[in-house]
Amino acid sequence: MEMLRDADIDSAPLESKRVAILGYGNQGRAQALNLRDSGIDVVVGLRGGSGTAVEVEAAGLRTALVEDAVSSADLVVMLAPDETHSALYREIETKLRYGAALGFSHGLSVRFGLVKPRPDLDVILVAPKGPGTALRSLYLQGKGMIAVWAVEQDATGCAKSVALAYGRAIGCGRAGLIASTFAEEAEADLFNEQAVVWGAVPELLIAGFETLVAGGVSPELAYLECVGELKLIAELIEERGIAGMREAISNTAELGALLGGRRIIDDGVRERMAEVLAEVRAGNFAEQLTNEELSGYPRLRNAREFGRRQLLEQVFEQLHSRS
Numbered sequence: 001m002e003m004l005r006d007a008d009i010d011s012a013p014l015e016s017k018r019v020a021i022l023g024y025g026n027q028g029r030a031q032a033l034n035l036r037d038s039g040i041d042v043v044v045g046l047r048g049g050s051g052t053a054v055e056v057e058a059a060g061l062r063t064a065l066v067e068d069a070v071s072s073a074d075l076v077v078m079l080a081p082d083e084t085h086s087a088l089y090r091e092i093e094t095k096l097r098y099g100a101a102l103g104f105s106h107g108l109s110v111r112f113g114l115v116k117p118r119p120d121l122d123v124i125l126v127a128p129k130g131p132g133t134a135l136r137s138l139y140l141q142g143k144g145m146i147a148v149w150a151v152e153q154d155a156t157g158c159a160k161s162v163a164l165a166y167g168r169a170i171g172c173g174r175a176g177l178i179a180s181t182f183a184e185e186a187e188a189d190l191f192n193e194q195a196v197v198w199g200a201v202p203e204l205l206i207a208g209f210e211t212l213v214a215g216g217v218s219p220e221l222a223y224l225e226c227v228g229e230l231k232l233i234a235e236l237i238e239e240r241g242i243a244g245m246r247e248a249i250s251n252t253a254e255l256g257a258l259l260g261g262r263r264i265i266d267d268g269v270r271e272r273m274a275e276v277l278a279e280v281r282a283g284n285f286a287e288q289l290t291n292e293e294l295s296g297y298p299r300l301r302n303a304r305e306f307g308r309r310q311l312l313e314q315v316f317e318q319l320h321s322r323s
């Protein structure tokens with residue numbers, strides 16, 4: 001695996017070029033500010049009537065309507081939510097300059113055909129592996145976040161150099177840029193969201209909390225044990241890897257982990273993970289995401305409301321308000 005860093009990357013492909021960032025949310029804000037601070041000419045494209053314009057301008061960034069931002073830019077980066085990309089691309093397709101570059105921070109919309117870019121465009125991916133809030137705070141500390149980069153379409157012969165220069169300008173070259181493809185990034189990211197960190201881990205914490213409470217343990221202690229220690233293990237794994245984390249904890253915890261870990265995460269879990277990966281690759285999730293947006297996000301709204309009513313959240317609020 002090749003890991004490219006600032007010293008390996010030429011920043012010239014973005015010099016004297018304008019970048020339009022479409023969307024000023026989690027990633028859009030961080031990437032626009034990092035680009036500006038790296039000396040790039042950046043404009044943030046917003047929908048008509050967007051209340052976000054005030055915030056963008058207060059941050060010292062230029063704003064424009066989406067279509068005007070797009071028609072003025074050499075590189076247009078799609079940082080609105082993935083499920084809006086299809087309609088957004090249809091809106092901007094005729095405004096994109098001939099031979100411009102179209103950028104993404106997630107491979108989903110291209111991998112699953114929600115966006116089918118014009119053949120004259122360069123189509124690039126620079127996907128920071130973490131939230132925009134962290135991308136920005138790391139940049140301000142003089143550090144960076146690892147990102148994956150890819151080229152889907154190289155119409156001008158410059159797509160790779162533009163992708164790498166962009167990754168460098170948002171600060172990811174300080175940590176490292178790893179080559180991939182839109183398909184690999186999209187599939188791995190969607191798999192992880194469902195089957196590992198964002199899907200399975202919170203459910204494991206909830207199941208552990210509920211098991212202890214059902215067994216007579218106080219909710220506060222159950223919370224501290226099953227949820228409160230997550231940050232500690234995350235930091236240890238970040239610093240030392242999984243083997244190093246296991247060596248760093250007490251013999252009691254290490255033996256408990258050895259006896260219990262594979263009992264809970266057994267072959268059945270691995271089989272269901274393989275099912276999730278196959279479904280992601282077949283496009284089932286992309287279809288569900290599109291349908292969710294078209295019907296006004298009913299499942300997401302219900303799940304958020306249900307989650308807020310749970311005992312675990314009440315305990316979180318109690319413990320949080322005392323700290």
Ligand SMILES: NC(=O)c1ccc[n+]([C@@H]2O[C@H](COP(=O)([O-])OP(=O)(O)OC[C@H]3O[C@@H](n4cnc5c(N)ncnc54)[C@H](OP(=O)(O)O)[C@@H]3O)[C@@H](O)[C@H]2O)c1
Nearest residue numbers: 023024025026027050052079080081084105106130131132
């Ligand atoms: N969130 C992450 O941590 C993360 C990490 C890596 C990659 N990514 C990728 O980054 C991209 C952006 O994700 P995000 O989480 O940053 O999105 P987000 O925070 O949900 O984006 C919100 C922004 O998008 C704008 N927007 C929404 N619908 C729009 C439309 N139809 N036309 C124009 N603008 C629209 C909103 O406009 P208003 O201001 O007018 O409401 C707002 O500024 C996605 O491809 C995602 O997969 C995200």
